[in-house]
Amino acid sequence: MITAMDIAHETTRTQLLQAAFAEIHRHGFQAAGLSEILRDTGLTKGALYHHFPSKHALGLAVVDEVIQGWLAKAIFQPLEEAEDPYQTLLTLLDQRIHGMDDEAVKWGCPLNNLIQEMSAVDADFRDHLSVILTRWQGVVQVALTRAQAQGRVRADLDCEAASLFLVAAWEGCWGMAKNRQSPAVFRQCLHELRDYVRGLA
Amino acid sequence: MITAMDIAHETTRTQLLQAAFAEIHRHGFQAAGLSEILRDTGLTKGALYHHFPSKHALGLAVVDEVIQGWLAKAIFQPLEEAEDPYQTLLTLLDQRIHGMDDEAVKWGCPLNNLIQEMSAVDADFRDHLSVILTRWQGVVQVALTRAQAQGRVRADLDCEAASLFLVAAWEGCWGMAKNRQSPAVFRQCLHELRDYVRGLA
DNA sequence: GTAATCATACCGACCGGTCGGTATGTGTCA
DNA sequence: TGACACATACCGACCGGTCGGTATGATTAC
Incomplete structure (x- = not known):
């Protein structure tokens, strides 16, 4: 009750x-x-x-609930439930390319920020963040594998390596844009990433 | 005297x-x-x-002298002085793929760390870091343009966008490896990036 | 009543920065 | 050449303030 x-x-x-x-x-x-x-x-x-019980626990709760919760709803679920995962991947990239304002670029990707700051300093943070990152990569990998089965991606593609690189490059684009404080840079960067995904077909 | x-x-x-x-x-x-x-x-x-005069000034001096100095010697100069810039680019990637130990991966890329931490917080840091990043991208862009003139890269390539993405993805690989604390992940990630560069030919 | 929920007052540690002081060099001039 | 004036390089005690954390009191719900 x-x-x-x-x-x-x-x-x-x-x-x-x-x-x-x-x-x-x-x-x-x-x-x-x-x-x-x-x-x-x-x-x-x-x-x-x-x-x-502590600031530390508060931070981990933010990671587990707020950040992971948002990613699950915005990225993980759409990819997992997609009938056409390859197209969904491109759509998700497009959404980011178009729907990115100054404020978001200014502060950067919350996940990426914490990864850079805490991974080397605190083992608990690293583990909790790693769970999200692994999950993310896994979701993309499954999407690529399914796309492969549908014949929308070349058959000889190493889906594990590609998904790893995709997530890494994605976060890299965030970092670049954050430093330049420029949504235009972010768009240009993500556009190239989309071309990379296009090249997987 | x-x-x-x-x-x-x-x-x-x-x-x-x-x-x-x-x-x-x-x-x-x-x-x-x-x-x-x-x-x-x-x-x-x-x-x-x-x-x-302050901790702040000390930090900026580290950026300007130590970090930029290292990059200039390890990356900027080799690329600028290369007769075959395209091959040099691939070689630099290979060097990183093979010469990366646990310690380096553990603490991440010094430049990337500061970018994520300071860009949104302190305008001075952002500017000084931006100089390095812009320089880096510029050097890669010139290298690609020269490679284009040599016919080693497709003629329709947008060298500016590609160089931007290259630097961004590079730093993204660092972040991924830092979280996983794994040189293997870094190698796998950079390997994909090298394939992207290969795709520019 | 009693357990959960939240407020208030306060502690101790730490950190960036300051400041008076010292020791060692350098330039000048008789 | 040597004495004096001054600049540079460095020491280490100390201060104001902030921050995470705690102990305890007040209020509310069941």
């Missing part, structure tokens, strides 16, 4: 997660300040440390 | 730059501790703040 308390619990927890995500997105995990998160939510230390 | 004092001055400054580079490479700029740098060098706060 879901009580009113559970709802309040969830909303408070969700508030904290969302605010923490935004703060981490802008400043990175290590430089993220709890005070900023509390200011944004209007909550206090007591609330935060009631729901999360 | 170079006096003994000048020599002492330069070596101390170089020591600080090298130690700062190592510390920043491992922990990022914001998380880098001056105390750690001082411990490594055996110097003190007084020495550091004699040579650099």
Whole structure:
């Protein structure tokens, strides 16, 4: 049974997660300040440390729930459920090419940011991020393999290597655009990546 | 005239730059501790703040001198001086594919690390890093254009877009390998990138 | 009542930066 | 040549402020 308390619990927890995500997105995990998160939510230390035992745990929860949740809905599910995975892959790229504003480019890809910052420093973060990355690559790999079976991709393609490179290059485009602070650069970069995918046919 | 004092001055400054580079490479700029740098060098706060007005200035000096200096010697010059730029490009990729140890993969690409961490946070860092990135892309672009003139690359290639993507994907490979902490992943990833370059012919 | 939920007050550690001081060199001039 | 003035290079104690974390109190729901 879901009580009113559970709802309040969830909303408070969700508030904290969302605010923490935004703060981490802008400043990175290590430089993220709890005070900023509390200011944004209007909550206090007591609330935060009631729901999360530490800043570290809060960060991992952001990775597991907010970031992975978003990717699952925006990328993983569409690819897995697609009847034409190859076309869906191109469509997803197109969506990114066209629907990218200054704000998004400015702060970069939340996943990529954390990967660069935390992978070498904290084993827990690395593992949780690795789960997402592996999942992502796996989804793309399955999509390519299915496309291969449908004859839309050359038969001799190494789908594992290609999916690995695709995800890596994708994040690389984010980084390039982030430094230049330019959606145009991001579009140009992703456009080349789409040509690479086109070349797989 | 170079006096003994000048020599002492330069070596101390170089020591600080090298130690700062190592510390920043491992922990990022914001998380880098001056105390750690001082411990490594055996110097003190007084020495550091004699040579650099702030931690911020020290970081920018690391970018301008250490990082850019290394790239200039390892990548920019070979590409610019190459008689066969296309082959040189492939050779540089091969060198990276084979000469990459656990330690290097663990801490990631120093340039990429700083780009992700600092581009959105600090305008000075972004500008200094952007100079390097632009230079890098420019060198690759010139190399591709020359290769085009030599007939080693298809005539209809957009060298600007390709060079942009190449640098972006390159850094993306670093990020992927850093998360997996695996030189094998890096090699596999760069191998795909080399195939992309091969496809430009 | 009692357990969950959140607020308030506060602690200790750490960090970038400052500052007075010292030691060692360099240039000048008698 | 040697004494004086000054600049450079470096030391290390210290400060203000921030930050993650804790202990405890108040409120609410069941």
